[in-house]
Amino acid sequence: MSFDPATLVYDERGLIPCIAQAEGSGEVLMMAWMNIESVNKTLETRRVTYWSRSRQAFWVKGETSGHTQELVDLRVDCDRDCLLAVVRQEGPACHTNRRSCFYTSVTEGTEVEIMAPME
């Protein structure tokens, strides 16, 4: 069946969450949002392109930092309201320079940092 981004389920802002996962390691790197145009751009360019809610603009991941995400595979969930992008991540995915944004673990009621910033 041919894929039509219009068949995805967007929220009232016209956005759908997209989880980025590293190819190979399977590490969950980050979650950000896409609108229909960023889904199209991501598929066309193979550069993962989110929609920045704060800037209200396209966010070509790594465009300024160089920490790009090359799309390996885009997956749709059963409810069509969430995307999973398997990516080739260049350097850190997080703006804190950590590989993943999920570097804080809740362990026995305490927040523990489980990942250091990359060099």
Next chain:
Amino acid sequence: MSFDPATLVYDERGLIPCIAQAEGSGEVLMMAWMNIESVNKTLETRRVTYWSRSRQAFWVKGETSGHTQELVDLRVDCDRDCLLAVVRQEGPACHTNRRSCFYTSVTEGTEVEIMAPME
């Protein structure tokens, strides 16, 4: 630092997205929503407990199906507006009986099913 679920960033509905990832394989199983009480319940019971937007009720994953998610680790992202639950998944995570909800790949403009339902 002690973890306080009230310091997480919830949307206008009082919800935060939570990604479930399988321990070991790293497979991304599903994404669903939590409110502050379901975050508390998940940490207290170690049974992943979402908030069902359609039913407007707690959704103890696997309560009826037996396909439970035992919490291994709960992680918070850098913006504190997304959670990652590393889980021990019993059987399929998806209501279609597939291991993961992300069983559809967009490949060369076509939707391809990459995962069969479990026995």
